[in-house]
Amino acid sequence: VFQAQVLYDFTAEPGNNELTVKEGETITITNPNIGGGWIEAQNSRGEIGLVPEDYIEVKQKIAVAPAPSVGNVAAPDLSFFDAYAPASTPAQNQASNGNDPWSVWNADPSGGSSNNWASNPEGTQTGKSAAPDPWASVSHGHPQAYQGPGRKSLWNDGVSFPDTGQRTSNYFFSPLNRFPGFSKSGPELYLLCKQLAKGKDRLPIYMGEVGPVWFYPETQLDCVVADPKKGSKMYGLKSYIEYQITPNTTNRPVNHRYKHFDWLYERLLDKFGSAIPIPSLPDKQVTGRFEEEFIKMRMERLQGWMTRMCRHPVVSNSEVFQLFLSYKDEKDWKTGKRKAEKDETVGVMIFSTIEPEASDLDPVEVEQKCEQFSRFTKAMDDGVKEILTVGHEHWKRCTGPLPKEYQRIGKAFQNLSSVFTSSGYQGESTLTDALTAAGKTYEEIAQLVAEQPRKDLHFLMETNNEYKGLLGCFPDTIGVHKAAIDKVKEGDKLVATSKITPQEKVTMAKRLSTMSYALQAEMNHFHSNRIYDYNRVMQLYLEEQVKFYETIAEKLRQAHSQFTTM
């Protein structure tokens, strides 16, 4: 018998074969192989149902085995680890917020899995005490000891979980510590590495008009995420959604479930996270997974995520990303997966593959650039959140009280028209007809107002939400950089105390320069995308806004024309 202790409260969604469990409760695992992040368990009252894996801690028998590697498809329990956020169900939030899709991320304090910022909800929205500020570790003028970009250091909330220090050995890692291989390895690993392997995956950095830039391919990779299909396994016990992804290179669709996206995300984060902000996937959600609206929304966001990855010259050109988009068959996929999981050029070692064409940078300049990027990304993070907050409020007003008010105005006009009709006075049908029409017009306006956010605010919010996620990765990326700067600053002292040789000190400065080129290339990539994205989304927004107000004006003009001119 496999027993497990429940770590967090979980409330079953009715009709979903789920089991409600309480923190501290002991349950018996009746089927550990459900997949999709679920196990089947039985409680002390004999009730059986599904429970999210990461809400429980296994007590015996399936305790941590020294398994070969995380993500190995051969290991049957890996699907087990889709981390579902232990938060309020999005379906409930949607209901109370006029179908505002942003109520999900606004109300969800644990947000996107790897996104530090997502975990830091707007104070104005929740009124809860602020989460630890991930920017604190990169605050200006007060350099702190770098703790590594992993979650643990940023979410020191007293929850203890196994940390064997070895990336692939802890199966039951908490959702707060999803990247065991990525944490702990500070930039020293790269800065002081004896010998950099000369591999084939070189990442050159060129000097462009705007400064250091990545190598951009001639044709930009792109893909379409479409055609979500429901599949099932375990004799229909659990079902899932499979998406069809078609890259513009092969034009041949491949199928992936959400958990494959998640696998890709973890690979990219492992490999590039120190140099390139890898935005987290759209929120995973425990409930409502087969609700049409939700699937559409998730698909739209997966599309947004894939598009952003495709646009990135380094990410899109990587072997693992290419594998994901264009594997030939199951065998190809499995082989590729295994290879990707064995990739050792991960974490800060990614810098060892970077080759700037320009000469080494002065550490002072490196530090200045770093400070500038830190300030900018923090400021933009604030700006983006402000837009999300006001947009969220606007959404609520446009779908809640405002259309209700227009409806009431419309009804009031129509009611008055009915009263007038009952007057018994002759020849006022022109007035009453016009008054009724005016009333109906305001009811139509109510509808327009309520529908409008989906037409314009939606894209503005989605884009800013994406940027919020992206910007949430910068504290990690910049943190690695800051730690490297601090290490190099210690150079003389380290030499004096014979911790490193004078040659190693020189190497460290050179490698820091490489890191800075990478950071600058990445910032330039970010800026150019940002300009494109915001130009585009603002145009879309204003276009739809113009149409909206013109439509209303036209409707009112028609209503006006029905009254007799005097």
Place this chain on the structure above:
Amino acid sequence: VFQAQVLYDFTAEPGNNELTVKEGETITITNPNIGGGWIEAQNSRGEIGLVPEDYIEVKQKIAVAPAPSVGNVAAPDLSFFDAYAPASTPAQNQASNGNDPWSVWNADPSGGSSNNWASNPEGTQTGKSAAPDPWASVSHGHPQAYQGPGRKSLWNDGVSFPDTGQRTSNYFFSPLNRFPGFSKSGPELYLLCKQLAKGKDRLPIYMGEVGPVWFYPETQLDCVVADPKKGSKMYGLKSYIEYQITPNTTNRPVNHRYKHFDWLYERLLDKFGSAIPIPSLPDKQVTGRFEEEFIKMRMERLQGWMTRMCRHPVVSNSEVFQLFLSYKDEKDWKTGKRKAEKDETVGVMIFSTIEPEASDLDPVEVEQKCEQFSRFTKAMDDGVKEILTVGHEHWKRCTGPLPKEYQRIGKAFQNLSSVFTSSGYQGESTLTDALTAAGKTYEEIAQLVAEQPRKDLHFLMETNNEYKGLLGCFPDTIGVHKAAIDKVKEGDKLVATSKITPQEKVTMAKRLSTMSYALQAEMNHFHSNRIYDYNRVMQLYLEEQVKFYETIAEKLRQAHSQFTTM
């Protein structure tokens, strides 16, 4: 020291500088010149605050002199008696309601002085227990003994006040009993009057296309109320506003203070109130009387009131109204005033001057018509109040949260633009300029939204407010009619018990027919005005609404054009 005895309990409105006093209490008047129907007084506990003048009786020094007549301009302290509703001050309401002028009447439970409906605030607005329903006395199927149209019968709230039965003798009349000469006289006075005086002021009723109609003059009287000027008396201690009224007949301006309008109103109510709904004057207000905004508003409403009176063929043609509009000099005015105050054809006796050209109506038809008008005016009263309620809410939203939201959207765009400008990345000024412009556009929209209600909702509200006042007079007018119907129904019984002669019974039925013709003529007048007014106000409203939305669309179009097309 001026001392006064409190006649009725008065409960201070918090935050209004008012003083709670009890019936029988002696207070010291610390400032008798507050104006607007208030004095400042100190109680025995040393507390100082405002008390309504007509709640107290002065004991010495400024005790009431045996002045010749109410409203006589020679009586220096008559301004003292402007009955201001002892309610919350409008200035405060304005402040908390985004300068919504309707917050005044919506929040003021004692409303317009003679307007029963105005005293019956929307339950939805105040949440207070409902005031006695004046429509109750004209409810269908449950005829009640007619108690007269005066306030007392309708506001039988246990407050006793002096009623000398003589119209002009009680100076300290309560605001609840403003028309002592008008109450008490039921329709019997007319129905059973031995001899109807044959005066010169005959009021013919013709049969028009729509039924009985008043005699309409060829050119309609009209006047302009303008040029409010501040005057003062009592060595500047008391100041007042004088308005210039110019009728289209003489084209010669005359000056009148508000209290003269009030005098006119009372004369018209006395004389025509039983047959013609005389809407009350715009609310008197204690505070802000010299505030520009308030003067403008009052003038606008006095203009509205005068226009409505001018439009009424009976009222506009009356001697007292003509006197008001075109007195030649002070002497002419004083003589005319005295004559008007001595007019004995008041109350129900107005019916004695009405001469229908058509044959007598059947009592059954009379009752049907009466029921129909009662139903209609009640229904319209509901409809008008609904518009006022939603309009009031819309006003608050448009001047409060909505522009704040647009402002915040505008600021958020501009803030993001500032952040972008700080990026250090080259060539994004097109985006940042456009983003700033878009932000400013939303700030402009905020302003447009906040200003819009004054441009369109204002007139819609004013018109409906006027109609609310007008409709509030119908319970009285219809009540007289109902009482007459009931009296005629009693005819046989009265003859059987020798209370009246058979001839008197016939006379009563004939006179009831005359009353019905008057009511029908008045309803037809009301309907034709209503159709005109609502057609006009809806056109104005929709016109301005169209302009509003077009302006916003145009502004957004310009903002949109600043982004680069891609």
